Amino acid sequence: MLRQLITFQIGEQYLGVDIMAIREIRAWTPTTLLPHSPAFLRGVVNLRGTVLPVIDLSARLGWGLAEPTQRHVIIVVQIASQLNGLIVDAVNDIVSIDGASLQPPPELGADASIRFLEGLVPVEDRMVMILSLDRLAAEMASAPLPEAA
Secondary structure, eight states: OEEEEEEEEETTEEEEEEGGGEEEEEEOOOOBOOTTOOTTEEEEEEETTEEEEEEEHHHHTTSOOOOOOTTOEEEEEEETTEEEEEEESEEEEEEEEEGGGOBOOOOOSSOHHHHTEEEEEEETTEEEEEEOHHHHHHHHHTOOOOOOO
16 A cells, blocks of 8 residues: 655654645744743744644654754644644655555664654665654653753
């Protein structure tokens, strides 16, 4: 079965997400910080009257906080009934993959970047990590809040 993905980059890493979860891709907009939110939640933006939480995907995957610039973009995805924005460095292509070519991530323990993956797939000369939005959302709901100072 063929699936269509949007591929994007965080640093030198290539990731993909099912195209049906994408609602829009928008230019970087500075966020409004929320008190006592997890470090990966960079704040919220106004999306045509809706408060949109913006997730630093690099931080959520354990790769460190992004330093967003005007070159960054926010991919607006729908997870269940909730819209979320994901900060990424760049959006690349729409690709079609054969579901049979999707390989499970290797068992490496509880590494943050692995547990959010549905799998890996070769695209041209690189491996693309397919993000599991459901797992990302489930983990966000249970993320610990920072300690009060």
